[in-house]
Amino acid sequence: MxxxxxxxxxxxxxxxxxxxxxxxxxxxxxxxxxxxxxxxxTPPHVGDAIAEAQARGETGYAPSAGLPALRDAISAKLASANDLALRSERVVVTAGGTQALHLGLTVVLRPGDDVLVPDPGWPNAGGIVRLLAARPRGYPLRKANGFLPDVDELARLVGPRTRAILVNSPANPVATVLDGPLLERLVRLAHERDLWILSDECYEAFTFDGPHVSTARADPDGRVLTCFSFSKTHGMTGLRVGYLVLPEVLAPLAVRAQEAMLACVGTPVQYGALAALTGPQxxxxxxxxxxxxxxxxxxxxxxxxxxxxxxxxxxxxxxxxxxxxxxxxxxxxxxxxxxxxxxxxxxxxxxxxxxxxxxxxxxxxxxxxxxxxxxxxxxxxxxxxxx
Missing domain, CATH: 3.90.1150.10 (Aspartate Aminotransferase, domain 1)
Incomplete structure (x- = not known):
């Protein structure tokens, strides 16, 4: 066998x-x-939008990158909530934040590459890296440093096979939030060592002591890919809708990879996500x-x-x-x-x-x-x- x-x-x-x-x-x-x-x-208006889409017969394939109306709404949300002004063509709708991360790593990794991942960190990230024939390498989040990344230590961990760094803010499980200056240092390190950054921002709506700052705000040359999700913010975990925001050079690759990987996210739940963004908050x-x-x-x-x-x-x-x-x-x-x-x-x-x-x-x-x-x-x- x-x-x-x-x-x-x-x-x-x-x-x-x-x-x-x-x-x-x-x-x-x-x-x-x-x-x-x-x-x-899940908010009632989200469920209503899904039911209405089904009643209209909106149960066929959607575009692989997502419904145009949803991608436009996401682009508008990114501008207003994340201070990221970008075209909707850089957005790909995914089956939750997990698949957003999988898709992002798919378009940047090669077999044998190393990815620096938080330790402690969300365990699925390492599993995704392994499935792509790459290797997760943990970078410690220590109590002495407030469970925040130590950029100098990260720099020492970068080796000849290192291809990307995963950052997570707000963080699961340690519940830390990375501020603007720290994110700028991380992006500067990625620029100096020619690395990609995968930024997991699925808990963006829930910060308690200050605002959420998106890593891509510190990105001058297009090396940050950002994973978002409707699951945590809108109570939609079982509906499986998220999105990946990519640099322009990677967006067409991600759309083609999404077609091969998933074809598309379910059409009715995309209408639910659209209602989540454009309806009451x-x-x-x-x-x-x-x-x-x-x-x-x-x-x-x-x-x-x-x-x-x-x-x-x-x-x-x-x-x-x-x-x-x-x-x-x-x-x-x-x-x-x-x-x-x-x-x-x-x-x-x-x-x-x-x-x-x-x-x-x-x-x-x-x-x-x-x-x-x-x-x-x-x-x-x-x-x-x-x-």
Whole structure:
């Protein structure tokens, strides 16, 4: 029998999904703080637009790059919200932010290339790189540096095979937000070493201490590709719509690659995305306000404990320190014994070990209950180790 693809065979299962499946099988209710799922439903006007498109018979193929009206609306949004004035021809509509990243890496990577990815960082990014016969190389996000990229350290990690750098702001799982000067330094490094930058900005709507700044604002020569998503901002995770913004030289390649990869994103859901952009935005403001309130309540609770944490400046996560060298086992025991599900830090990379991720998208009462149980459980576990 022929052997399977070595690039697919090297993919590891998701540590987050493993906890998710275990939580689904658990007897009785579980306090679910492990899933990066928006805490609010899809807005009604989005669902209405999808239903109306279906009723009109808009269920055939769309252009591979996306509906022209949606691409125009995205271009207008980029100008108003991201301070990026660019033609809609540089936008490709994708099946969520995940496929946007896959498409972007597809048009810039060669077999054997290295991609510098955040560690801890979103684990799917490394999997996509591996599927493309390239190699993810983690760059550490350290507590001592506020879990922000150290540009000097990044520069030392660039080697002869390095082709691209992935940046994520607001960041999953560490909830940091990169400011303009830091992004300028990252883009300058990419320019000096002739690298591409893939900028994951899927949590752009949720910053708490300052504005979101798009990496492409610091891009003078067209080396930044940016991934956006409707999933987090508009509560549309299951509808799978995102978009990739490319330099002009790459946009035609991405359209052709999208045709080969996907043909097109579903036509009715593209009309839903159009309604999400052009319709009422109060649901986004409500979600941001709720996540901020939950963040502040959680931090007030944590300040009364000895649990270290990373200050969450954006996204909707809490990154907490736990006293263990095996966060996977810790998360399993916390679920089995306390009925609290958290994402183990090891799932996000080697430098995630010793930390766990909690979701601020969970109901406020669940968040408080989960933190209280986690703190008590951690104290008991620490006592038993030193007994």
């Amino acid at each position: 022929p052997k399977p693809s070595p690039y697919a065979a090297q993919l590891a299962g998701s540590g987050i999904r493993a906890i998710m499946e275990r939580a689904r099988r658990a007897p009785g209710p579980v306090v679910s703080l492990h899933i990066g799922e928006p805490g609010f439903p 109060d649901h986004v403001d409500r979600a941001r306000t709720a996540y901020l309130r939950r963040r502040d309540e959680a931090l007030e609770l944590l300040r009364a404990t000895a649990v270290p944490y990373a200050h969450p400046a954006g996204a909707y996560y809490l990154w907490l320190r736990v006293h263990t060298s095996d966060t996977t086992s810790f998360a399993v025991r916390l679920l089995d014994e306390q009925r609290v599900a958290v994402a183990p830090g090891r799932a996000f990379g080697d430098h995630g070990e010793g930390w766990v991720r909690l979701s601020l998208a969970a109901p406020a009462a669940d968040l408080v209950t989960g933190i209280e149980r986690l703190v008590a459980f951690g104290a008991e576990a620490g006592s038993s180790r030193h007994a």
